[in-house]
Amino acid sequence: MSAYVVFIRDNTLNQDEMAIYAEKAGQARGDHQINPLAFYGELETLEGQEAEGVVILEFASREAAHAWYDSPEYQAAKAHRLKGANYRVVLVEGVSK
Secondary structure, three states, rough: OOOEEEEEEEOOOOOOHHHHHHHHHHOOOOOOOOOOEEEEEOOOOOOOOOOOOOEEEOOOOOOOOHHHOOOEEEEHHHHHHHHHHHEEEEEOOOOOO
């Protein structure tokens, strides 16, 4: 069953750290099968807290999402994201077809 990692950027703290994160996160993709469904496109908040940006990544399964997220390469990138911005990150399973 597909799974989705959703990144919600609440606010940016350090643009230089975010630039490093962007470079390292791209490299962390490696051989992981990731399908970006939304990537910082125009957004409209319908309810709740405003967000600066949203990314939605599709994976074949929760296990595939964890294999990418927990990889040493992504964890190295994540260290820069944590210094660069405040995010909420969730993993959600898709529905059966």
